[in-house]
Amino acid sequence: MASTAQLRALRASLPVVADRAPALADDFYRRLFAARPDLLRDRFNRGDLAQGRQQRELARTIVALAEAVLDAAPGSTWGAEADRHRASSGAGTARQAGAPTLAPATPGEIVSRLAQRHAALGVTRDEYELFGRHLADAFTASLGAEATPAVVDAWAEVYRAARDEMAAIVEAIYRQADLEPGEEWREALVTERRVEAEDVVALTLVSADSEALPRYRAGQFASVQVRLPDGARQIRQYSLRGGPDEQWRISARLLVGEPPAPDGEVSSHLMRELRVGDVVSVSPPIGSLTIDDLDDAPLLFVSAGIGCTPVLGMLDHLARTEPDRPVTVLHFERTPERHAHRVELEALVASMPNATLRVSYTQGSLSALSALAEASIDGPGVYLDPIDLDRVDLTPAHRVFLCGPVPFMAIARAALIGHGVDAERVHYFVFGPDDGSVTGADTGQGGLG
Numbered sequence: 030m031a032s033t034a035q036l037r038a039l040r041a042s043l044p045v046v047a048d049r050a051p052a053l054a055d056d057f058y059r060r061l062f063a064a065r066p067d068l069l070r071d072r073f074n075r076g077d078l079a080q081g082r083q084q085r086e087l088a089r090t091i092v093a094l095a096e097a098v099l100d101a102a103p104g105s106t107w108g109a110e111a112d113r114h115r116a117s118s119g120a121g122t123a124r125q126a127g128a129p130t131l132a133p134a135t136p137g138e139i140v141s142r143l144a145q146r147h148a149a150l151g152v153t154r155d156e157y158e159l160f161g162r163h164l165a166d167a168f169t170a171s172l173g174a175e176a177t178p179a180v181v182d183a184w185a186e187v188y189r190a191a192r193d194e195m196a197a198i199v200e201a202i203y204r205q206a207d208l209e210p211g212e213e214w215r216e217a218l219v220t221e222r223r224v225e226a227e228d229v230v231a232l233t234l235v236s237a238d239s240e241a242l243p244r245y246r247a248g249q250f251a252s253v254q255v256r257l258p259d260g261a262r263q264i265r266q267y268s269l270r271g272g273p274d275e276q277w278r279i280s281a282r283l284l285v286g287e288p289p290a291p292d293g294e295v296s297s298h299l300m301r302e303l304r305v306g307d308v309v310s311v312s313p314p315i316g317s318l319t320i321d322d323l324d325d326a327p328l329l330f331v332s333a334g335i336g337c338t339p340v341l342g343m344l345d346h347l348a349r350t351e352p353d354r355p356v357t358v359l360h361f362e363r364t365p366e367r368h369a370h371r372v373e374l375e376a377l378v379a380s381m382p383n384a385t386l387r388v389s390y391t392q393g394s395l396s397a398l399s400a401l402a403e404a405s406i407d408g409p410g411v412y413l414d415p416i417d418l419d420r421v422d423l424t425p426a427h428r429v430f431l432c433g434p435v436p437f438m439a440i441a442r443a444a445l446i447g448h449g450v451d452a453e454r455v456h457y458f459v460f461g462p463d464d465g466s467v468t469g470a471d472t473g474q475g476g477l478g
Contacts, residue, residue, distance in 0.1 A: 031186050036102050038183035042175070043095055046184070049171045050088035055478050056083060057167040064163065071254075071262040072150050076284075090139065097136045097283070098187055104202050116235065121424040142190050142459075145197035148315050149266050151213035154179060154196045161188055193373065206243040206313030214254065214310040217277065222305050228283040229335065230300045230370035233276050240278055244449040245314030246321055247346030248339050252312035262310075267293040268338040268432075269314065270370075277311070280369060282335040293419075312451060318458040319347070320389025326454075327355035329421065329429045330440045334362060336433030337370055343430065344377040344384075357421055361437065363392045387420070418448040431457040436452050 031039065046053070058078065062069040069075065077083040168184060169176045221233035235243045243252070254264045256312060267279035283300045284293025303309070320328070320343050328347075330340045337360055347354050358378055362368045368388070378386040429445055431438040438457050446452055 030190070031098060031102070031183065034179065035186050036099065036184040038097055038177075038179040039095055039187065042172075042180045042183070043092070043099075045172065045175055046095070046168075047092045050091050051084065053091070053167050053171040053359070054084040055085040056170060057087065060163040060167055060395070061160070061278045065159065070260075072264065074265070075261070075263065090143065094136060094139050094191060095184070095187055098190075101136055104234055136191070137194075140194045141198060143191075144195040145202075145315050145458075147195060148199045148202040148213075150264055151252075151312065152199060153213075154200070155420050157196050159191045161192060164188060180291075202315060208313060213312060215240075215242065215312075216308050217311045219303060219305050219307045219309065220276075222303065225280060226282075226369040227366050228285070228300070229280055229281045229367075230272075230283075230303075231278065231369070232299065232303070233272075233278050234309070234311065235276055241275050242311070243313055244274055245277075246319045246447055247271065247343045248319040249314040249316040249342075250339070251279070253279065253299075253315055254310040255295055255303070257294055257298060261294075263295050264312075266295075266315075269342055270338050271342040280335060280338050282369070316434075316458060318456060320364055320428075320430070321344075323428060325351075325354070326426045326428045327424065329423065329427050330356070330358045330360075331429060331431050331445075332358075332360050333432075333433030333437040333441075334367070335369065335432075336437070337374060339432045340430070341373060341377065342371060344374070344381075348377050348380045352381050353383055354381070356381060358384065359389070359421070360386070361389045361391060361433070364390060411444060418444060423448060423450065425451065427454065429455045435459060462471070 069078070073083065092319040147453075165181070165185065167259060169181065172180070208215075216237035217234040218237040220235050221231075223231045225231040234242070248268075250266050250268045252264050254262050254267050256262050264447075265281075267281060270278040270280065272278045281296050283294045288301055318339060321332065330343070332340045340358065340360070342360070344356070349358060356378075358374070368390075371388075378384045427450065429450060431441050433441075438459075442455055442457070444454075445455055
């Protein structure tokens with residue numbers, strides 16, 4: 030725990046660190062990859078780094094973690110003071126004027142989210158030491174004369190505490206999958222490949238050796254690592270859709286880049302190159318977007334695009350274990366042609382007597398939408414309207430799971446809270462860099478899927 034002197038130095042230096050956090054993050058990654066180019070080639074998402082998304086997340090996380098530590102300090106009035114400052118400055122959701130920050134959270138919440146991301150990349154305790162050295166160097170260089178011994182000591186303590194907790198969580202995830210450090214990856218064989226929609230490929234994986242793939246909880250995901258033509262071994266995360274325990278089923282949507290950004294490297298490989306009989310590396314099952322540790326409240330799933338996949342995993346689990354659970358599913362897609370796993374989704378909902386489904390298409394011809402509406406299992410189930418919660422029988426007891434692109438989840442979360450749903454009962458998980466958009470930053474109106 031940070032001492033009183035360290036908290037004082039942290040509070041005093043936070044404004045300047047927040048101002049320089051973007052440059053600090055850029056410098057950190059330059060130093061890290063200069064020392065370990067293999068991390069860029071084989072571990073970090075090169076696309077996110079090229080677009081600056083990874084750097085922006087680190088900058089926001091540095092500030093958010095310090096704010097959370099100050100909020101959690103005994104007798105702290107930091108949170109109230111920062112919120113008053115935010116309101117008077119018109120700084121939106123930023124707790125410190127101009128700071129690139131995530132929405133308010135506890136230190137444990139921030140660390141847990143990061144640890145899950147790190148487990149998905151196979152980060153080891155030794156690598157946390159490496160990250161810490163380069164982060165300290167970037168911090169000192171960015172602050173210059175303002176990096177006094179007291180300030181450096183305060184921020185080093187924040188990182189040390191977060192590092193120790195993250196390393197412990199990551200190692201626990203590995204142990205749960207019966208893996209030792211250094212054995213974070215397993216080989217998996219592709220036994221089935223199906224083009225599920227115009228830009229979605231569905232894959233079935235089994236263990237490539239005599240030991241079965243680890244069991245997973247409904248809603249969890251796993252990382253898939255593939256070898257690309259340039260020799261890089263890039264990693265991406267995919268939800269586990271349910272099905273027989275000895276099989277993993279995942280689906281990947283081709284990520285089409287906006288010029289000058291290229292298409293997604295791994296999604297392109299899975300869609301265009303991977304075939305039955307090929308082998309990929311997979312991580313242990315990871316993720317906290319699960320339902321089996323929660324109460325027996327009625328459930329609302331709100332998904333968009335390929336966000337249907339974690340919903341399918343949770344519905345598969347409910348259909349087998351709690352078929353009478355009250356469940357409502359709202360799914361949004363651009364067009365009927367892009368709607369992956371429609372038949373699977375409808376079959377799962379139809380198997381549960383207290384479940385209902387509503388599908389909304391945001392683009393496409395009216396004739397195609399009308400034809401699909403006639404066949405809907407829930408009456409006229411295809412809509413062109415935005416998220417209209419007046420059509421949903423929501424109660425204060427409901428738990429909501431959001432699954433889909435960040436802009437969509439941000440819009441859906443705001444609509445739910447505006448409709449009276451307690452924010453604590455809205456659950457979501459962000460794949461890739463989390464810029465805080467779901468909880469209030471500017472979201473834009475990006476497409477679904």
